[in-house]
Amino acid sequence: MASFMNDLASATPSSQNHNAANLTELELLELATKLYPDDFFRLGVRLGFEESRLSHFKHDNPNNIEGALSTMLIRWRKNQSGKPSLIRQRLAHALKHVQRLDLSESVYLQEDVLPTFKDIGLKENTGEWHLDKTIALPTDKAEWMKACIALPGRRVAVGYRSGSIDIIDIENDLRERILDQLKIRSLAQLSDGTLVICNDDVKSVKIYTCTLGGKHTVAKPLYTVRQSGTHRSLSVDAEDNIYLGLRGFKQIEVVKPISGALTKTIKTAVDPWSIAVMRTGNIAITNSLRGTEDAVCVLTQGGDIVSRMPGVKDARQFIAVDSKDSIYAAIKAKNGMVKIRKYSGHDVEVVTENVESVTKRRDWIQLACLSPNELVMCDAKSMFVFKQY
Structure with a gap:
């Protein structure tokens, strides 16, 4: 039972601290490794890139979709302004719309996502x-x-x-x-x-x-x-x-x-x-x-x-x-x-x-x-x- 309680205790992250942190290049590189090749164009369009620009990212990273994803995400981040939490929220929203809710929640932790079981014990x-x-x-x-x-x-x-x-x-x-x-x-x-x-x-x-x-x-x-x-x-x-x-x-x-x-x-x-x-x-x-x-x-x-x-x-x-x-x-x-x-x-x-x-x-x-x-x-x-x- 003790191990189960430990599992529960470690399951509640600090959403406020996470969301307030800057979205780093290292975090974006790690995110790129978890995206699928099919996510590239769909996510890119959702982030506001034109298809010609996305094709350019792929051209600069031949036979390397992970590199193209990394380039796209880093370029998008450089174009963003505002509080870190707002930037994270924008990226999370885009990931959610391309059916990558698993990654969306790793970028921005919704404070209201766990209204019933947030402090479960x-x-x-x-x-x-x-x-x-x-x-x-x-x-x-x-x-x-x-x-x-x-x-x-x-x-x-x-x-x-x-x-x-x-x-x-x-x-x-x-x-x-x-x-x-x-x-x-x-x-x-x-x-x-x-x-x-x-x-x-x-x-x-x-x-x-x-x-x-x-x-x-x-x-x-x-x-x-x-x-x-x-x-x-x-x-x-x-x-x-x-x-x-x-x-x-x-x-x-x-x-x-x-x-x-x-x-x-x-x-x-x-x-x-x-x-x-x-x-x-x-x-x-x-x-x-x-x-x-x-x-x-x-x-x-x-x-x-x-x-x-x-x-x-x-x-x-x-x-x-x-x-x-x-x-x-x-x-x-x-x-x-x-x-x-x-x-x-x-x-x-x-x-x-x-x-x-x-x-x-x-x-x-x-x-x-x-x-x-x-x-x-x-x-x-x-x-x-x-x-x-």
Whole structure:
């Protein structure tokens, strides 16, 4: 726990000191190494250079795009006047508009970027979380577990990549299997109980909907995903709009629940691994790219990051959101070990820390919130039910 607290303590930079510092040539040279070749013309135009001038920078640095980027940035800096914070803000704004939000925030730290989790720290829990129950998943399907969502009445839907969904009554351990032939990648549920499914088929990725009806349940195609062969996560907002996170494309598609019409595409600097739409309309999202230290980011509907929750570097993060907009993150490190945290307000609660049967190595996990005081975690063998007393 001490190491996690140290991670949190080091995660809050001094934005005022950083923003007031002069934008140095060394900093610009380092920035140039992190930009992509495709960023050169787009960023240059955004910074006010004409294309002829940008071509001149490239001509002066033959076969050296990093050199051209460095020349462009240094020339831009020499043309700027005003307070260092204003100069930084201009560059950050340009980087943001070319979808390099990661670099934008390294140039200018928004003091209002972390309105909720700025001074995050471990909470002294008044009621501790306990492992209440462990339910074995069926041996013929468990290793294919891909999705897990909470349903009304303390039930959970578990979807399998090999095909089918199990509806599990946690209270009585009753099970019902549906849709044997449909390979499942991710699940969500509309307000009327309709199940939303994204299939697992690299050639034809679709969103389906179905009304639960036992063995007679039929899934109807709603939307065909244009990008295939990528990890896809589902969530639903208060108006039943369906959100589909597309890993590898840094975007979230929003689809109407009845017509299947694509209403908008949200571009973001975070490559979606797991998403959950909050009651506020903001989107909790984890990054598929290893090397980041954020457990969760929260996006606006425009794709801008409004808050970050610190996590563990090089870890996979799986999330769920409860009815009070608290965010649960299962943090799976590269060694497969798992810890679960609950982010709420300025606090972090430890859901699991030393429960050996839970924190041991595992390959794939999913979370589902039954209530603000009850959480389910599924892996390739079991379902774990946690309660807070």
